[in-house]
Amino acid sequence: LTRTSSHTRDDGDESRARVVGELERAGLRATPEEVDALMPRYLRMRQLLKNLRSWLGPDSPEPAVTFTASTNSDPVENA
Amino acid sequence: VDELTYLTIAQLADSYSRKTLSPVEVIDATFERITRLDSQLHTFITITPDAARLAAAASERRFMDGVPLGPLDGVPIGLKDLFDTAGVRTTAHSALLAERVPVRDATAVRLLRMSGAVLVGKHSMYEFASGRPETDAIFPGARNPWDTTRIPGGSSSGSAAAVASGLCAGALGSDTGGSIRLPSAYCGVVGMKPTYGLISRNGVLPLSWTLDHAGPIARTAEDARLLLTAVAGYDRADPASAKAGWASETHLSHDRKLELTVGTARGLVESTAEMDPDIARAYIGALEVFEDLGASLVEVEMSQILEHAAITQLTIMITEALSIHLRSAREQPERFGRQVYARLLEAAQLTALDYVDAQRGRSRIRAEMDRVMRAVDIAVLPTTVATAWRFEDDNDLIPQKVRSYFTPVFNLTGQPAVTVPCGFAANGLPIGLQIAGRPFEDHRALLTASAYERATGWSGLHPNLEF
Numbered sequence: 001l002t003r004t005s006s007h008t009r010d011d012g013d014e015s016r017a018r019v020v021g022e023l024e025r026a027g028l029r030a031t032p033e034e035v036d037a038l039m040p041r042y043l044r045m046r047q048l049l050k051n052l053r054s055w056l057g058p059d060s061p062e063p064a065v066t067f068t069a070s071t072n073s074d075p076v077e078n079a
Numbered sequence: 080v081d082e083l084t085y086l087t088i089a090q091l092a093d094s095y096s097r098k099t100l101s102p103v104e105v106i107d108a109t110f111e112r113i114t115r116l117d118s119q120l121h122t123f124i125t126i127t128p129d130a131a132r133l134a135a136a137a138s139e140r141r142f143m144d145g146v147p148l149g150p151l152d153g154v155p156i157g158l159k160d161l162f163d164t165a166g167v168r169t170t171a172h173s174a175l176l177a178e179r180v181p182v183r184d185a186t187a188v189r190l191l192r193m194s195g196a197v198l199v200g201k202h203s204m205y206e207f208a209s210g211r212p213e214t215d216a217i218f219p220g221a222r223n224p225w226d227t228t229r230i231p232g233g234s235s236s237g238s239a240a241a242v243a244s245g246l247c248a249g250a251l252g253s254d255t256g257g258s259i260r261l262p263s264a265y266c267g268v269v270g271m272k273p274t275y276g277l278i279s280r281n282g283v284l285p286l287s288w289t290l291d292h293a294g295p296i297a298r299t300a301e302d303a304r305l306l307l308t309a310v311a312g313y314d315r316a317d318p319a320s321a322k323a324g325w326a327s328e329t330h331l332s333h334d335r336k337l338e339l340t341v342g343t344a345r346g347l348v349e350s351t352a353e354m355d356p357d358i359a360r361a362y363i364g365a366l367e368v369f370e371d372l373g374a375s376l377v378e379v380e381m382s383q384i385l386e387h388a389a390i391t392q393l394t395i396m397i398t399e400a401l402s403i404h405l406r407s408a409r410e411q412p413e414r415f416g417r418q419v420y421a422r423l424l425e426a427a428q429l430t431a432l433d434y435v436d437a438q439r440g441r442s443r444i445r446a447e448m449d450r451v452m453r454a455v456d457i458a459v460l461p462t463t464v465a466t467a468w469r470f471e472d473d474n475d476l477i478p479q480k481v482r483s484y485f486t487p488v489f490n491l492t493g494q495p496a497v498t499v500p501c502g503f504a505a506n507g508l509p510i511g512l513q514i515a516g517r518p519f520e521d522h523r524a525l526l527t528a529s530a531y532e533r534a535t536g537w538s539g540l541h542p543n544l545e546f
Contacts, residue, residue, distance in 0.1 A: 019428060026401075026427040027409045034424060037475065041421075042428050048390035049433055052440050055387050061446060063438030064289075064491075 015043060083108040084245035085541055088302040091248060092150040095142050102142070102153025106135035106197055109155045113199070113246050119227060119546045121219040122241035124160050125168055126200035131155070134197045141195065150305045152195030157247040159238045160201035161208060162188050162293075163282035171284045172204045174217040174414045175407055185282025186317065187251055187293055187310040194309040199247050202237030208253055208286040209234065209400060210418035211473055211482075223266060224542040225508050229467040232262035238296050239266040244544060249297040249306050253283060255290045256392050257462075257486030260498040263296055264462035264511025267500045269528065269538060270296045271303045274518045275493030276321030278307070279314035287399040288319070290392065290490045299538050300499060300528035307521065325521045337372035337530045339523070342379040342455030350382075353480045355465045357504035362461045365501045365512050368534050369459065379451045379458065384444055385488055389479060391444060392487035394429060394437035401426035441491045448492045452517045457527050460485045462498040462511030485513055495521040499528045500537040 016035065019042050023030050030038070083105050086094065094100035110128045117123055138153035147153075158164065161171045163181035170176045184192065191198065203221045206213055212220045212230055221237040223229040224244040231240040235252030239262035242250050252259040254272040263270025271294045278293040285291055295306035314320045343366055348359050370376055401408070401423050408415065408423050415423070451458065465481045489496040494515050501512035512531070516524035532538040 022428050023424060026405070028424060028427050029412050030424055034421065037421060038424050038428075040475070041425055045390070045393070045425065045428065049394065049436070052387050052390050053436060055383065056436065056439055056443060060439050061442035063435050064441040064445065 015039065081108075081112065081245065084112050085298075086248070087299050087539070088150060088154050088248050088297065088305050089299070091154050092152070095147065095153050098142065102135040102138040102197065103132070105153065106131050106155055106199070109199055109247065116244060116544055116546065117246065120222050120224055120240055120244055120246070121203055122221045122237040122244065122246055123157070123200045124170060124172065124203050124218045124237070127167055127198060131197050131199050138195050138197065148193070148195035149309070151191065151309050154196050154249065155199045155247045156191060156196040156306075157199055157202050157238055157241050157250040158188065159204050159235050159250065159252045161204065161253060161284040162251060163284075164188055164198070164201065167201065169201065169284070170218070171208065172206045172216060172218055173416070175411065177217055181282070183282060186279035186314045188282065190310045190312070191251070196309070202235070202241055202250060204236055204238070205234035205258075206416045206419045207284070207400070207404065208255060208258055209422050210416070212236070212470060213416035213418050216416050223467045223508075224544060225267060226467070228469050228471075229508070230265065230470055230473060232265035232467060234258040234262075235270070235296065236262050239263045239268055239270060242266070242268045242296050242298060243541060245541060249295060249302055251293060251306070251310065252296050253280075253286070254292045254294055254490065255286045255396055256490050257483045259292075259294045259296060260462050260486050260496060260511070260513060261483060264498045265467040265509065267509030267540065267542070268296060268298055269300055269303050269497065269499050270294065271307065271497040271521075271525070272489060272495065273307055273311065273521050274321065274325070274495045276317075276319045277311045277325065277519075277521065279312070279317040279320050281314055281316035285403055287396040289399065290396055292490065300497065300525045300532055303497065304522075304525045307525075321519075323519050325519050337369065337374045337527065339374055339456040339527070340454070341366075341369050341374045341376050341527075342451060342458040343376050344381050344460055345378060347382050347385070348461060351464065351480070351484075353464050353478055354461075355504060358461050358463065358466070358510050361502040361504075361510045362512065365459065365531065368531060372530055372534055377455050379455060381451065381458075381460075384447050384451075385484060387440055388444055388488035388491055389484070391437045391440035392491055394433055395441065397422050397426035398429050398434045444488060445492050448488065448494065452494070456516070456523060458515045460513045460515070462486065462513040466504045466506060466508035466510065489515055492518075494518055495524045497524050497528045499532055500540070501531075501535070502537055
């Protein structure tokens with residue numbers, strides 16, 4: 001079985017459709033001008049997240065969900 | 080009269096104790112100045128002269144009776160308009176909350192009142208502590224007192240501009256990615272983001288729960304310490320409140336010697352293309368001052384950390400912000416300012432996977448910064464990449480690195496970071512130097528800032544405000 005996916009291709013129209021779809025899913029309204037302004041930010045954000053993931057690699061630490069608790073541990077340990 | 084309004088908190092406390100000055104005189108002078116200047120500067124959304132005069136009279140009686148409450152007694156203090164104040168509207172500079180009047184004070188506000196501070200009003204800010212200066216906000220936005228055609232920085236914009244303009248002696252702001260430190264640097268004052276959890280955020284309208292910090296803005300590091308001392312402490316009403324303490328009672332030493340290891344990022348500053356050369360020069364000059372003070376300088380590698388801190392902080396911040404504002408954004412989108420709503424639309428594009436990976440990024444960044452901070456006592460960086468730009472130039476073409484580059488990392492790690500003035504650019508605008516310590520070593524960061532201030536004299540200079 002060979003899997004093919006439309007997600008391997010990403011031209012401008014496809015990105016815009018995805019952006020609009022996400023806004024609809026979230027229940028948020030946006031004017032065409034607001035979507036226009038969002039597009040470059042969205043594409044930049046996706047690129048930066050991609051860069052972050054390559055920096056993290058497979059051995060990166062667990063999410064920082066214990067952040068709050070750690071500040072309530074021993075102050076010497078925190079220092 | 081204007082001289083009174085530029086006295087530091089420490090100077091006011093001293094004058095009140097010696098009875099050479101009364102809190103009533105200072106509060107009267109403060110409101111006279113606010114009335115004269117704030118129609119141009121727009122640093123306040125709400126002022127509270129009647130309550131302040133009553134509080135000042137009560138403070139004066141305490142000094143006459145020899146029972147002052149401490150160094151903040153009778154001192155005029157402002158609040159970013161996201162700290163709840165009982166009976167006084169708290170709007171977050173948003174049309175959505177324009178008529179909101181809390182019934183209770185935020186914990187930090189209650190502590191300020193208990194310290195005798197005289198609350199003079201609520202400061203303008205970037206809407207909901209996010210985004211950029213709004214052009215369509217319900218209240219006018221603050222202007223930079225060094226050049227009113229320029230942004231004051233944000234989001235604690237009115238607070239920093241008011242302290243710089245002598246409209247209050249100090250203020251409380253909030254900082255999620257630089258919102259205390261950036262406006263403080265652009266306006267030429269001292270601003271501190273303390274260790275995460277040191278100041279309660281109970282009653283502070285949130286932007287991002289895991290990144291929000293409350294903190295002081297003042298004209299000197301010692302004044303920032305006095306404010307921090309008054310409001311820091313464990314509060315069970317804030318789930319992120321820290322039980323660990325800090326060396327709050329120690330006055331900042333007047334010893335000129337600074338025996339510590341300072342981490343520097345000279346290479347990064349010199350190789351950052353967007354860096355204003357005047358800021359780079361001021362930074363290198365500041366490092367020489369630390370060397371003269373006896374500190375050992377160690378160059379540290381932070382380029383990868385800072386590179387990834389920006390997207391990590393942004394992803395966490397806007398996702399949490401959307402969670403907070405989703406209902407209003409769905410039901411009343413027209414009541415949000417254009418900038419903050421654009422941020423929420425951006426957040427809607429992020430997935431659960433993005434958020435979790437950003438929290439993994441945060442863990443990695445914390446681990447990397449722990450390694451850096453094991454080698455040095457203090458890290459010193461510029462606060463900003465550029466000086467304040469003109470309102471008319473504020474658009475999407477300004478690179479994110481220019482908006483914030485050196486500050487968000489410390490919201491991710493929770494470390495204390497304080498900005499102090501470190502000179503002026505050729506355009507006459509102030510430049511800030513950021514000094515970051517290890518978690519709960521807030522005192523060391525302030526001590527270093529204070530030593531730098533005394534060696535240079537940059538703190539306490541103020542703009543010429545003749546409108």
